[in-house]
Amino acid sequence: MTDAITGLAMLIAVPLLIGLLLGIDRRLTARMQNRVGPPLLQPFYDLWKLFGKERRAVNQAQVSFAAASVLLQFTAFAVFATGGDLLVAFFVSGAGNLALALGAFSSRSAYGQLGGQRELLQVLAYEPVLFLVIFILGWQNGSFLSDAFGENLLYLLPLALIAMVPVVLITMQKSPFDIATAHQEIVSGVYVEYSGTYLGLLKLGHWFELAFVFGIITLFFSADDIVISLLGKSLIVLVFVFLAVLIDNSTARTTRGDMVFKTLAFGLGLTIINLVLLWIDVSGAIW
Amino acid sequence: MSAAEIDLRKKLERMSLKSPRPRLIDVIAADRRDGTYDLIYVFHHEGAIVDHRYVVNEDDDITSIADLYAGALCMEREIIDMYGLKFNGVTGGFLLDPSSPKNPLRQPRKEVAKDV
Amino acid sequence: MREDAATRSPWILHFDTGSCNGCDLEVWALLTPRYDVERFGMVNKANPKHADILLITGPVTKKSEQRLINLYNQTPDPKLVIACGDCASNGVPFLDCYNVCMGVDKVIPVDLYVPGCSCRPEAIMDAVVKGIGMWKKKVEEADR
Amino acid sequence: MSRTSVIPFGPQHAAFLEPFHLKLQVEEEVVVGAEMSFGYNHRGMEYAMAQDFKRTQFLCERVCGICSFHHSSAYVQTMERLFGIEAPERAKLVRMIMMEAQRLTSHLLALGHIAETVGYENMFMQFFREREEVMTLVNRISGGRVHYSMNAIGGIRKDVTYEGLKDIGETMDRLEPRLLDLRSIVRKDRTLRKRLIGVGVLSKEAAFDWCTVGPTSRGSGLPHDIRLTGFDGYGVNGVKFRPIYYDEGDCYARTMVRMDEVIQSVDLIRQGINLMRDGPFLNAVKGNPPAADAYGRVEAPRGELMYWVRGKNEVQLDRIKLRTPALVNVPAVSAMIKGARVADVGPITVSVDPCICCTDR
Numbered sequence: 001m002t003d004a005i006t007g008l009a010m011l012i013a014v015p016l017l018i019g020l021l022l023g024i025d026r027r028l029t030a031r032m033q034n035r036v037g038p039p040l041l042q043p044f045y046d047l048w049k050l051f052g053k054e055r056r057a058v059n060q061a062q063v064s065f066a067a068a069s070v071l072l073q074f075t076a077f078a079v080f081a082t083g084g085d086l087l088v089a090f091f092v093s094g095a096g097n098l099a100l101a102l103g104a105f106s107s108r109s110a111y112g113q114l115g116g117q118r119e120l121l122q123v124l125a126y127e128p129v130l131f132l133v134i135f136i137l138g139w140q141n142g143s144f145l146s147d148a149f150g151e152n153l154l155y156l157l158p159l160a161l162i163a164m165v166p167v168v169l170i171t172m173q174k175s176p177f178d179i180a181t182a183h184q185e186i187v188s189g190v191y192v193e194y195s196g197t198y199l200g201l202l203k204l205g206h207w208f209e210l211a212f213v214f215g216i217i218t219l220f221f222s223a224d225d226i227v228i229s230l231l232g233k234s235l236i237v238l239v240f241v242f243l244a245v246l247i248d249n250s251t252a253r254t255t256r257g258d259m260v261f262k263t264l265a266f267g268l269g270l271t272i273i274n275l276v277l278l279w280i281d282v283s284g285a286i287w
Numbered sequence: 288m289s290a291a292e293i294d295l296r297k298k299l300e301r302m303s304l305k306s307p308r309p310r311l312i313d314v315i316a317a318d319r320r321d322g323t324y325d326l327i328y329v330f331h332h333e334g335a336i337v338d339h340r341y342v343v344n345e346d347d348d349i350t351s352i353a354d355l356y357a358g359a360l361c362m363e364r365e366i367i368d369m370y371g372l373k374f375n376g377v378t379g380g381f382l383l384d385p386s387s388p389k390n391p392l393r394q395p396r397k398e399v400a401k402d403v
Numbered sequence: 404m405r406e407d408a409a410t411r412s413p414w415i416l417h418f419d420t421g422s423c424n425g426c427d428l429e430v431w432a433l434l435t436p437r438y439d440v441e442r443f444g445m446v447n448k449a450n451p452k453h454a455d456i457l458l459i460t461g462p463v464t465k466k467s468e469q470r471l472i473n474l475y476n477q478t479p480d481p482k483l484v485i486a487c488g489d490c491a492s493n494g495v496p497f498l499d500c501y502n503v504c505m506g507v508d509k510v511i512p513v514d515l516y517v518p519g520c521s522c523r524p525e526a527i528m529d530a531v532v533k534g535i536g537m538w539k540k541k542v543e544e545a546d547r
Numbered sequence: 548m549s550r551t552s553v554i555p556f557g558p559q560h561a562a563f564l565e566p567f568h569l570k571l572q573v574e575e576e577v578v579v580g581a582e583m584s585f586g587y588n589h590r591g592m593e594y595a596m597a598q599d600f601k602r603t604q605f606l607c608e609r610v611c612g613i614c615s616f617h618h619s620s621a622y623v624q625t626m627e628r629l630f631g632i633e634a635p636e637r638a639k640l641v642r643m644i645m646m647e648a649q650r651l652t653s654h655l656l657a658l659g660h661i662a663e664t665v666g667y668e669n670m671f672m673q674f675f676r677e678r679e680e681v682m683t684l685v686n687r688i689s690g691g692r693v694h695y696s697m698n699a700i701g702g703i704r705k706d707v708t709y710e711g712l713k714d715i716g717e718t719m720d721r722l723e724p725r726l727l728d729l730r731s732i733v734r735k736d737r738t739l740r741k742r743l744i745g746v747g748v749l750s751k752e753a754a755f756d757w758c759t760v761g762p763t764s765r766g767s768g769l770p771h772d773i774r775l776t777g778f779d780g781y782g783v784n785g786v787k788f789r790p791i792y793y794d795e796g797d798c799y800a801r802t803m804v805r806m807d808e809v810i811q812s813v814d815l816i817r818q819g820i821n822l823m824r825d826g827p828f829l830n831a832v833k834g835n836p837p838a839a840d841a842y843g844r845v846e847a848p849r850g851e852l853m854y855w856v857r858g859k860n861e862v863q864l865d866r867i868k869l870r871t872p873a874l875v876n877v878p879a880v881s882a883m884i885k886g887a888r889v890a891d892v893g894p895i896t897v898s899v900d901p902c903i904c905c906t907d908r
Contacts, residue, residue, distance in 0.1 A: 026441075033672035035439040042444050045411040049455070052542060054479035110554040114576070114889065175666050176738065195452035196479045252738040253666030255890050256576065310771070311758045313870035315855055329842070329853070329870075334776045336842050357882070358758030358875045365874075369593075382589040382907055383502070384466035391501045391594055392866075419565045421588045424904050425612025425693035427565065428656065432682070435675035467566055467587045496609050499595030521612055521693040 007082035014081065018207045018214070019043045025172070025241055032249045050200030058107050058193050065103030066198045070205035072096030077208040080215050086134050086144045090127075093212050096205060097123050100190055103202075107193035115190040118256065122177070125260040126167045129267030130216070133160050133167075136275055137219055154220050159274035161220050161236075164213075165247075166263040168240050171213045175248040177259050214240070295328060295339055299355065309337065314352075314362040316370050318394045324370060328352070343372065351377050410539045412444040413531065416454030416478065420471055421503060422461025425521030426488035430458055432524045440528060443535070451477040456534060458527070460487045462494035462503040463510050475511045481541035483534050486513045487527055489520040496520055551579065556892060565903035567877075569896070576889045581881050588907035597864040600626065600836055608694045610869070611905045613656065616642075616649045617847035618869075619698040625843030625854040626700045629836050635827045638702035643786070644715065644819040645688070645695060646845065647812040651681045651722075653848035654805045654812070657900040658733070661802055664893035665742040670732070677725055684718045687711070702829035712820050719813050726813065730806050743799035747883035747895035750796055757879035760872045761850020762808070763899045766801035768794040773846040786818050798891075798898040805900075835860055847872055849900050871905035 023040040030037025039045075057063045076093035079085065097119065104116035137160070138144040140153055154161065170177045194202055217240060218233035254262070299309065309330035317325040319342070326349070328339045343349055351374045353360040366372055367379035371390040383389075417430050433440045434447055448454050451474045463471055475484070486507040490496045494505030507513050514537055517530045556569035566587035572580035592610055596603045607622045608615040620642050627634060634642075659674030682692050688711050689695035697703050733739065749759070754767035764771050772790035791807045793800035836858030843854045850872030859865040876899045883895050 029668075030439070030441060033669050034436040034676055035672065036442050037439075038441050038444050039411070042412065045444055046414075049410075049412045052545075053455075053481070054545075056479050110552065113552070114554070117576075175668065178666065191453075192450060193452065199453060249669035251667070252662070252736070252742050253890075254738065254741070255888060258741075308755070310755065312851070312853055313855075313868070315868045315870075317857060317866040317868070327855075329855070331771075331851075336844070338842075356758055357753075357756045358878060361874060361878050362870075380586075382586040384464075384586060386465045386468075387502050387589075391591055419588070419903075421566075421590055421907075422904065423609045423612040423615070424565065424902065425609075425615070428612060428693070432675065432679065435679065436672055437676065437679040461588075462590065464586075464588060464590055466589065470566070470587070490609075496606075497590050497592075497595065499598050500591035501594055502589050502591040520609075521691075523692065 010081040011078060014077070014211045014215075015204075015207050018211050019047070021210075021214075021237070021241055022207075024238075025245055028242065028245045029249065032245065047200055047203055050203065051197055053196030053200075055197045056195055057198055058109075061106040062103050062193065063198060065099050065106060066194065066201050066205075069096050069099040069103060070201045070208070072099055073205040073208035073212070077212045077215070080212055083145055086138060086216070089212060090131060090134055093209060094123065094127055096209065100202065100205070104190040104193070109193050111192045112190070115192060119190050121256055121260060122170050125177075125263040126170045126267070129163055129263060129271065130167050130213070132268060132271045133163060134216060136160050136271060136278075137216070140278070152222050156278065157220060157274055159270040159277075161217070163267040163270040163274075164217055164240070165243060166267055168213060168217070168244055169247060170259075170263065171210055172241075172244050174244045176251045176254045177263065178253060295341070295352070296355075298339055299330075311352075311356040311359055312336070314359055314366065316366040316372065318370065318392065320394050324372060326366075326372075345372070347373070349374050351375055353377065410535045410542065413456045413483075413535060413538065414446050414448045414454050415456045415458050415531075416448060416451055416474065417458045417460070418471065418474055420459055420461040420467040420491070420507065421464035422488065422490060423521075426460040426491070426527075429521055429524045429527060430460065430487065433527060438524050438528060440531065443532070445531065451475075452479065454478050454482070455538070456483045456485060456531065458485050458487055459491050459507045459513075462490040462497045462500075462505060463507055465502050465504065468504055468510055471507070471510055481538060481545050483515070483538050483541070484511060484513045485515045485517060485527075485530050485534055487517045487530075488522045489518060492516040492518065554889065556896075565901070567901065567903045567906075569892070571884075571889070571892065573889060578884055578887050578889065578892065581884045583878065583881060585877075585903065585907055588903045590908065592908040593867060593869065596867045599862050600858070600864050601862070603864070603867065604698065604700065605694075605696060607869075608696065610908055611871070611902055612693045613653045613902060614649060614847040614849065614852070614905070615694050616645050616697070617845050617852055619695075620646060621843045621845045621847075621852050621854045621869075622856075623698045623700050624845065625841050625856045626832075626836065628841035628843060629839060629856055629858055630700065630832050632701055632830050632832060634702045635830060637706070637823065637826045638828045640819050640823050641703050641707050641828070642698070644707075644816050645685070645697060647815045647819070648681055648685050648688075648715070649695075650812050650848045651809060652678050652685070653900075654809045655681070657805055657848070657897070658729075658802065658809070660900075661743075661798070661894060661897045662739070664897045665739065667736075667739060670729075670736075670739075673729060677722060677729070680718065680722055684715065687714060699829060699831075701832050702827075704829070706828045712823060715816060716820050719816055723810070723813050726809055730810065733802065733806050740799060742891075743802060743894060743898075744795075744797055746798045746891050747880075747887060747898060748795070748797045749879060749883050751794075753882050754796065754879070757882060758875040759850070759879050759899075760875060761846070761848070762801050762804040763850065763876045763879065765790060765792040765804045766898075767796035768792060771851070773844050773851045776844075785822060786815065788815065798894050801898045835862055836864065838865070849873055849876060849902055849905070869908065871902070871908070873900075873902040873905040877901045877903070877906050 022043040027037040073096040076089045079089040101116040101119040104112040214237050221232040223229040309332035312329040312331050315327040322345050323342050326341045326343050330337045363374045363377050364381035368381050368383045369392040419427050486492050491507050497503050515530045515534050517526050551572050551574050554571045554573050568584045570582040571578050607618045610618050655674050655678035659671045662670035686692045689697050749767050751768045754764045770790045770792045838859050840857035845852050853870040855868045857865040
C-alpha cells in the first residue's frame with residue numbers, strides 16, 4: 001500500500017522536478033554564455049503557454065501519434081515509478097520514440113522526414129547502450145523491478161554510469177548529439193510541424209522520457225538512510241545535468257554517422273569493460 | 288556571335304598572353320535612351336580596372352561569356368531582368384518576381400544619349 | 404494567472420522581408436549577452452508554427468509578400484506582429500524603389516511599430532515588453 | 548534503389564538571417580543538386596539611387612546594414628573621382644578607421660554565425676559579445692550603430708575629436724587579447740575543426756572562374772585585396788598592410804581568413820590613429836555631377852565592392868551600378884555544395900558570408 005502511495009507521489013513530483021531541472025539547465029547554459037538567462041520556472045511557463053494556444057494540426061494521424069508518444073512515455077515512466085519491470089519500461093519508452101518519429105513522418109514535410117529519420121537513428125544509437133546498462137544493473141541487483149533496488153551499485157558499476165553520458169546528452173537534446181532537433185539545420189526536426197497544444201503534449205512526453213532516463217541513473221546509488229540515499233541520487237542527477245550543459249557549451253554538433261559510432265563505441269565499450277571486470281571479480285580470477 | 292563578342296574574346300586572349308588572366312569584376316549595362324545600350328565588361332588586370340565597352344541594340348542576340356567566367360551568369364541574368372536584353376542560353380527571373388514591374392531600369396526615350 | 408504565466412514565454416520568429424540587415428542584426432543582438440532577452444523567456448524559434456511574436460524587418464518586397472502572408476497564416480493564435488524599423492513601419496527609406504509594397508501593415512495586420520533606421524535593440528526590447536501587455540489582452544479575449 | 552527528395556532551404560530558415568531560397572536535391576542526406584533563387588530582397592535600389600546624387604549618399608548606406616560604411620565610402624570615392632577632387636588626408640584616415648571598425652563588426656558577425664550553424668551556441672555568444680563592444684564604440688563615435696552617415700562627397704561630414712580617437716584606441720587595447728583568445732579557440736577546438744575542415748572545398752581555379760572576391764577567394768589561395776590597390780588610405784600613406792590568404796579552400800580556411808583579418812583590423816585601426824594629423828576634413832563640392840563616368844572600389848568585409856556612376860549634368864544620375872561582393876560569392880556556393888551532407892549546407896552557405904540584401908539590392 002505504502003509503495004503505491006510512494007509511486008503515486010513520485011508520478012506527480014518527478015515531472016515537476018524534471019521541469020525544474022530543465023529550468024536549471026537553461027539558466028546554467030545562459031550563465032556559461034555570459035548571459036542572465038530565463039527564470040527557473042521558464043519550462044513551466046512555456047508548457048502552460050503552449051497548452052493555451054490554438055489547436056491546429058496538419059492531419060489527424062499526427063495528433064494520434066503525438067498522443068501515442070506522450071501516453072507511451074508516460075506509461076514507461078509510470079511502470080518505472082510504481083516499481084515495475086525496467087525492461088518493460090525501456091521497451092515502452094522506445095515505442096514512444098518510435099511514435100514521435102512516425103508523427104514526424106506523417107507530416108510529409110521535408111524537415112519532418114529528415115527529423116524522423118534522424119530520430120530513428122538516435123534511437124539506434126542510444127537504445128543499445130541504455131539496454132545494456134539496464135541489463136547490467138538488473139543482473140547485479142538480481143531483479144529488474146525498479147523497487148527492488150536497495151543496494152549501492154556505484155562502486156560495482158562506475159563505468160556503466162559513465163556510459164550513460166552520451167545517452168543523457170541525446171535525450172536532453174544537447175549539442176554534439178542534438179541531431180534530430182538541430183535548430184540550424186532542420187529547424188526543430190521532429191517537432192517542426194507541431195504547434196500549440198500538440199507541441200506541448202510532445203514536450204510533456206519528452207519530460208517523461210527524461211524522467212525515465214534520469215530514473216535509471218538514480219538506481220546506481222542507494223543507501224540505508226533514506227535522506228542520504230535521496231541526496232546521493234539528486235547529486236548524481238545534478239552532476240549529469242551539469243556535465244551535459246558543459247559539453248553542450250564546448251562542442252559543435254557532430255554528424256549522423258559520427259553520433260551513432262561514438263555513442264555505440266563509447267557506451268557499449270565502457271559497459272562491456274565493466275561487465276568483464278565484474279565477471280573476473282565474480283569468478284575470482286584476480287584472487 | 289556578333290562582331291562585338293568576337294572582339295571581346297580576342298582582347299581577353301591578348302590580355303591573358305602577357306600576364307595572368309584578367310579577373311572579371313562586372314558586366315554593366317546602361318540605357319543610352321535611343322534603343323541602344325552600353326554593355327561594359329569590367330576586368331581587374333594588373334592591379335587596375337580595364338574595361339571594354341560595346342554598344343548593343345535592343346534585340347541583339349548577345350553571346351554569354353558564362354563559358355569563360357561562371358560568375359558572369361548572374362550578372363547577365365540581372366541585365367536580362369533590368370533591361371530586357373537577350374543573352375544566348377541565359378534566362379532571366381533572377382531578381383524580379385512576376386508581380387514586379389518589367390525592365391524597370393529602361394529609361395524614357397526622350398532625347399539622344401549624350402556623348403560619354 | 405493563466406494569462407500571466409502564458410505571456411512569460413514569448414517565442415519569436417524573425418523574418419526579413421527585404422531590409423538592409425541593420426534591423427535584422429539588432430534583432431540578433433537581442434539574443435546575445437549584452438541584451439539577453441531570454442530573461443523574458445524570449446527564444447528565437449525560427450519556425451512559424453512555434454512562434455508567438457513575429458518580428459518583421461524591412462519594407463515588404465513584391466517577392467516576399469506572399470511568403471509573409473504564409474508565415475502569418477501558419478502562426479497559431481494568439482499572435483503578435485511587430486514591425487521593426489522605419490522601413491517595416493512605412494517603407495519611407497525606400498520611397499523611390501519600384502519593388503516594395505511600403506510597410507508591413509499593407510500586407511498583414513501589425514500591432515506595434517518600432518521607429519528608427521535602424522531601430523536600436525533597446526527599442527525592440529521595449530516594444531516586446533509593451534507587446535506582452537497587448538498579447539495578454541489577446542489571450543484574455545481568446546479565453547472568453 | 549536511390550530516391551531523390553527535394554528539401555527547400557529558406558526563404559525563412561533558422562540558419563539564414565536573410566531570405567534566399569535554396570532547393571536541394573538530396574539522396575540520403577547527400578546533396579546531389581542545388582538550385583538557388585534570389586530576389587526576395589530586391590527593392591530596386593539602383594533605380595532609387597539614380598534619382599538624386601546628394602540623397603544617394605545616405606541611401607547607399609541602406610543597401611546593406613552590415614557594410615553600410617563601405618557602401619557610402621565607395622560611393623563618395625566614386626563621386627570624388629567624377630568631380631575630379633580629392634578628399635583630405637584626415638578624412639581618408641577617418642574613413643579607413645571606420646571601415647576597419649565595421650569590418651570588425653561584420654567579421655565577428657560572420658564568425659559567430661558560422662559557429663551558430665554548426666551548433667556551437669556558446670561560441671556564437673562569445674563572438675557577439677565582442678561584436679557588441681565594437682558596436683557601442685562606433686555608436687559613441689558616429690551616433691549610429693548601423694548607419695554611420697559620416698561620409699560626404701569630398702571628405703567627412705564631421706570631424707572625429709581627440710577624445711574619440713583615444714576612445715577607439717582604448718577599446719582596441721581592451722578587445723585585442725579577447726580576440727586573440729577566440730582565435731586560439733577556433734584554431735584548437737576539435738569539434739569545430741571536424742565540422743569545417745574539408746567541407747565545401749572551392750579550388751583555386753573554381754574560385755577564379757566564379758569571380759569570387761574577399762575572404763571567399765582568399766580562403767582559396769587567391770590573394771586579391773582591394774585595400775592594396777583601391778582605396779587611397781591603404782598601403783599608400785604609410786599604412787603597412789599585407790593580404791591574408793589560406794590555400795585549402797574549405798570552410799575552415801574561409802573562417803580562419805576572417806579570424807586573422809579581425810586581428811589585422813585592430814592593427815590597421817591603431818596604425819590609422821597613429822598617422823592621424825590635424826587638418827581639414829572636407830573639400831566641399833559645388834554643382835551637379837558632370838556627364839562622365841567613374842569607377843570606385845573598396846574592400847568591403849565580403850570582398851571587393853565596386854560602384855560605377857555616370858552623371859548627366861543634373862541632380863539625377865544617368866546610371867549608378869554597384870557590383871556587390873555577395874553577387875559573385877553567393878552563386879559560388881552551388882560549386883561548393885555538390886556532394887555535401889545536408890548538415891553541411893548551413894556552414895557552407897554561411898562560410899561565404901552571404902549578404903542577400905547586397906546581392907539583390
